[in-house]
Amino acid sequence: MISLPPSERDLHAYVDHQLPESDRRVLETYFAAHPEVAAQVQAWQQDAQLLRAALGGALQQPANPALDPALIRQRIKHTSRRHFATAAVLLIAVSLGGLGGWHAREATQPPLLPMTDAMQAYRLFAQNGIMPADYQAQGSATMQAWLDRYFNQAHRLPDLSASGYTPVSGRLLTTDQGAAAMVLYEDQQGRRISFYIRPPGPNNGFLPRGSRSADGLQAEYWSGGGYNYAMVSPVDQPPPALQAF
Numbered sequence: 001m002i003s004l005p006p007s008e009r010d011l012h013a014y015v016d017h018q019l020p021e022s023d024r025r026v027l028e029t030y031f032a033a034h035p036e037v038a039a040q041v042q043a044w045q046q047d048a049q050l051l052r053a054a055l056g057g058a059l060q061q062p063a064n065p066a067l068d069p070a071l072i073r074q075r076i077k078h079t080s081r082r083h084f085a086t087a088a089v090l091l092i093a094v095s096l097g098g099l100g101g102w103h104a105r106e107a108t109q110p111p112l113l114p115m116t117d118a119m120q121a122y123r124l125f126a127q128n129g130i131m132p133a134d135y136q137a138q139g140s141a142t143m144q145a146w147l148d149r150y151f152n153q154a155h156r157l158p159d160l161s162a163s164g165y166t167p168v169s170g171r172l173l174t175t176d177q178g179a180a181a182m183v184l185y186e187d188q189q190g191r192r193i194s195f196y197i198r199p200p201g202p203n204n205g206f207l208p209r210g211s212r213s214a215d216g217l218q219a220e221y222w223s224g225g226g227y228n229y230a231m232v233s234p235v236d237q238p239p240p241a242l243q244a245f
Contacts, residue, residue, distance in 0.1 A: 118196035118230035133169035143167040177201035
């Protein structure tokens with residue numbers, strides 16, 4: 001998934017149309033707020049168009065009779081027949097082996113646990129130093145307005161002020177389900193809790209209320225308003241009860 005600010009590799013993938021649609025939308029939103037990056041990408045796109053135009057001249061070269069597709073097919077037709085039976089046997093053997101291996105993989109691979117991506121985001125951006133933010137909050141109202149730009153009709157940000165936590169920054173992310181966001185809360189002691197939101201995906205994988213812990217983190221998760229949510233914190237620093245929001 002793409003993180004912001006994008007790397008040069010991400011930008012070149014955008015120019016070359018190698019990104020999924022969800023990642024392209026995230027970058028286009030980023031470009032709108034960063035015109036200098038948008039200008040650089042536009043210049044790369046123009047260079048790519050000029051390169052394609054220059055290479056297009058090679059297509060105007062006189063045809064080489066030796067490369068005529070009909071003649072090539074005739075030449076290989078005589079040699080391909082004697083290899084066909086052997087190739088067919090090998091293909092069947094490989095296919096059967098691959099099918100058996102896939103079923104074995106499906107049988108042994110553990111299922112993906114709820115909101116694993118939320119816990120990974122916390123570990124990457126909240127646990128390992130200062131979170132490189134896409135938005136710095138000037139209060140809970142401004143953070144809510146920032147989130148509303150990307151997630152329509154989503155639940156309101158949890159109000160954790162009674163527990164001493166305030167939203168301080170936000171970061172846009174991408175997942176297999178689509179665009180996601182992480183909002184980081186802190187208290188006066190520097191302890192951190194994250195609020196994570198993402199769509200349920202094409203199969204509407206909504207979640208019942210629940211919780212789980214793994215590798216020193218715990219996640220409280222639920223669904224509503226067309227999105228999945230999670231509050232993530234260290235296991236020795238439990239978040240407020242879900243009933244609070």
